[in-house]
Amino acid sequence: RWTALTIAAAFYRVRTFGGFQQALGIATNILSSRLSRLTELGIFTRSGQGRAEYRLTEEGLSLFPVIVTLMRWGDRWFCDAPALILSHRSCQQPLVSAMKCDQCGEAIGFADFYY
Missing domain, CATH: 1.10.10.10 (Winged helix-like DNA-binding domain superfamily/Winged helix DNA-binding domain)
Known part of the structure; x- marks a missing residue:
């Protein structure tokens, strides 16, 4: 830890x-x-x-996406409100982590992949 x-x-x-x-x-x-x-x-x-x-x-x-995802996970499951809100520097909007397919851009989750 x-x-x-x-x-x-x-x-x-x-x-x-x-x-x-x-x-x-x-x-x-x-x-x-x-x-x-x-x-x-x-x-x-x-x-x-x-x-x-x-x-x-x-x-x-390159671990940044992992850290952001863990932050958001903690915010969702352990906090009433986000402890820290990250914003995108160029558009000033809150940063929301999401996995997307690099080919089609579709959001993906656990059920959307195979190996």
Whole structure:
């Protein structure tokens, strides 16, 4: 669970070890382990010494749809109202996550695919 929360915090522009620790309330040994592992996996890149910054890589940024979908799931099933409303920068409208077929554009759900 700390791994997902650490990635989510990075999408809130948390960048430093202290920032992650404060935002998450995570023990420093666990946080150190998670940041090291996420850096090894290429999700984060680490820059600087001492007060290093952790930034999402292209691979990490590609998790954005997953994070948004999890946020919306939590808003629907655990909250009376969304904790945070994301808006599309260019049109200012609320962002709603939806899976769509990249060929025909039709919205898809679990019953709409096969393997």
